[in-house]
Amino acid sequence: MQEFRILLIDDEPAQITSIKSFLKRRNYTVLSANSGSEGMAVVREGNVDLVLTDFRMPDMNGLEVVKALKEFNPEIPVVVITAFSDTEDAVQVMKEGAFDYLAKPVNLDELEALVQKAREHCYLISENKLLKEQLRERYKFDSIISQSGVMEDVLNTAGRVARSKATVLIRGESGTGKELIANAIHYGSERRDKPLITVNCAALAGNLLESELFGHEKGSFTGAISRHIGRFEQADGGTLFIDEIGDIPLLTQVKLLRALQFGEFERVGGSQTIKIDVRVVAATNRNLEELIEKGLFREDLYYRLNVITIQLPPLRERKADIPLLIRHFIKKYARENNKAIQGISKEGQDYLMRYHFPGNIRELENIIERAVVLARDAIITTDDLPAGLSAGSEKSILDPRNFSDPFPLKVAAFERAMIEEALELKKGNQSQAARLLGISERHLRSRMQKLEIVNNKR
Template sequence: MIFSHEIYMFNILIVDDEKNQREMLKGFLAKKGYHTLVSSNAKDALAVVREEQIDMVLTDYQMPGMTGQELMQEIKKINPFILVVIFTAYGTIERVVTAMKSGAYDYLTKPIDLDELLIVIQRGVDYLHLVEENRELRDALSQRYSFKNIISGSGKMEEVLSMVSRVARADTTVLIRGESGTGKELIAHAIHFNSLRAKCSFIKVNCAALPENLLESELFGHEKGAFTGAIQRRIGRFEEADRGSIFLDEIGDMSLALQAKLLRVLQEKEIQRVGANSSLRVDVRIIAATNKDLEQGIKEGSFRQDLYYRLNVVPVFLPPLRERKEDILQLIDFFQEKYNRQCQKQVKGVTKEVRDQLFKYSYPGNVRELENIMERAIVLTRHEYITLRDLPPNLISDLQEKDLALGYIGSDPSSLEDSVLALEKELIDRALRLSDGVQTKAAESLGISERVLRYKIKKYQIGN
């Protein structure tokens, strides 16, 4: 069924050298709610097609200068999706056959039967809707498929993914930011495999893992004899990534000297192997990631501002897990399935207490930490459901500490100082118990000196 607002969006161009015919059609279609434009010759018609968003062209076959069929062929060069309907005089069926063969959408014989015309147009509207729907469906499918390993239960993550799918195809440099374990590498993968470069290599380099000189030859390669130990020419990762993408992980840890070299690559799109005299052109898309505060790095002089601007063309921020708790439950299910498969287990789920604890926890290690917790629990558990005992002890104690803290503060909110003192006493007491009364150990676990610890023990009269 066609709704009126959709009819208005369907633009029809009428091309006919006979004024009366043009006007009649325009008037008739306007009454039926269609938006139309008119041209009296092929040349004008092509100009309109170039400038306007036209969905269908109704053209006469016989016109001075160019036939309707020739016009159709020119139109298709500009926009192959425009539907062209050709009007022919009665008895010229061969023309119709060739026109249809060369891509006309339909034809009508003159004099035009207006009811028939309406049917043809409505079929065109439906057809374009189908094409559009189909395209959207395919897009959605390919998106779901290629992002199938990325969980997004929260609006924040949905936003990230929609940004990622848009940016993937744009071929621009991308800078992915986020705390450790938030999924930066996962997103870098998704960008590459959803880009036009997907069939070429995705090369990953961890800029924090190698000392400066090694990293340089890792990235750009070296010539034989470039330095002691360079017994053979080596192809660098940039060259390997040619026509594909390079993922520069932990870019914030790159030395200033290498930053300068990388900047040159970004500007010139050329690399120079260590020890080489000439440069090589490379066509590489750069996807960089860091958990460092680059803006602070710029202020402190440890990160080049010009490189920052070159990299930060499209920034993608991955929020920490504690700021998108809606993702937690879906991630639990996702990892449960993943590790059931990997460990050949059949764990059915987590108990309510576990779910609550996992929901409350703050995840300094973000998604990776949750993943590790789930993996460990699935390996350890002897039951169908993961219980509190399958969670790491530090997680439970971290949560208890928070409850404890809140308990003190909650007990008498009017006196913050008393609460803090009581909490401090409790923590010292516990640290001493956990270290079997060994003060050196207790002091270390609390991050204070032994002298301060002794003073506080006395102050709170602990152990008396």
């Protein structure tokens, strides 16, 4: 256990001596001061974890010590020792934010219990701070790996909207990093110290989802044995991440729309209107336009959500990111598994570059994790990678009758397929590939740059 430093403030030397020797025997570090002002001087020097102060003292009394301390650092708990009769004083100091009070004569067991409690309180506060710090570190925009132009645009938009209160809709295939972006938006916003609450609409059936989002009153339905505070209320002041929003039932959509529009709702079975201040970030890998066509998603909700849309491109359309991601995940899993893996062989990387990754970054991450575990040498080779990863046909996006992918993405996919095919046929010779395509080599180069096609045959 870390050192815990207690400051005793009392004008009576005998009182200080007895408490001090008791706490010292319990392995606490104890500092002392004979007056409030002297005590505050010690506090200002730093490193005090808890203050124990007498109430009646000639210069500053206990109440003034509490006030001065709260002003200096509200996180240092202070316990005030009052005479038995002075309940008024006790009430006053509690109002000013004292951690607790003890009546004289001080019962040493009670004192120890209080010190323990204060210690746990401090520990929880610092633990909480540390966790928040770690989360922020983990989810800040810099931790999102990318070098492709498409992702740069995505991150730019996300960074800019983070600071606003606007509702954001994040779209993209499974495993493209939607949740990662949602986290980055929260931790990049002014709400970062407030809660980020997540709700996954695909994981909960209809009425369960509604009470999960909005809460319910006791007895509102069979099984509602007590009041339940919903995610919207939990997220008050912070961000609510609604994942898989395409799976939300129609009836709940109505309620959600109102919550988004007016920041208000009622708990299930409740009549009291609850007002909240919540920033909503939603994500889906479903085709909302198609769901609207089928009458499964409300158009008004769609427009409400669609204020700012972030479209995450599938990994096969940002292949330039693959080498970087591979390096990132190797480092991550080498550390986790305590293995001294330095990288991947050229063949191994080429093999992955050709794969079409239907499961996107999550799939790449899993492949690398497995390879790190399997690898016998410092370099991952093709042997450590799953056999038979196919280049994929990208049929769905290239199929002219498939209207679910946005037009520009389909056109780009078609262009990409032709260019990659030509490069493959001409073994990476760009001037020959250009001739085959019937365009100039310069035109080919510029399209390759635009589409971030890496010529790994060369």
